[in-house]
Amino acid sequence: MEVLPVGTLIYIIYLLLMVYGWLIVARAVLSWFPVRPGGLAFQVKRILHVLTEPYLRLFRRLIPRARIGPVGLDLSALVGLVVLFILVQVLARL
Known part of the structure; x- marks a missing residue:
């Protein structure tokens, strides 16, 4: 069994993080619409x-909902995306 080069492993992790980021975006967008x-x-x-x-639960535990009048805004997806973006940028520089 051949071992993958480090650059290939980093690229695979980079791609997985990018896909995961898009899954978070899709979840956030779908949360705006009622579904049957x-x-x-x-x-x-x-x-x-x-x-x-x-x-996202990791961030939800650390960051309380932002209160906007009577509505509580969950910012965990936004914070999670920022953290993912930082990880992607670090990996891109390796």
Whole structure:
């Protein structure tokens, strides 16, 4: 079994982080729209939630919801994307 070069491994991790970032964006966008339970959009939303929630939960524990009048705004996706972006930039420079 041949071992992959370090550059290839870094590139694979870079791509996975980019895809994960897009999954977080898709989840955030879908959260703006109501979906019918059992429909295709509901299933997609559920899958995105399962894939991204463990990561976003880390930030949700640290950052309270921003209060805008009676509404609490969850900024965990935004903070999670910023952290992912920083990781991607670090990997791109290796």
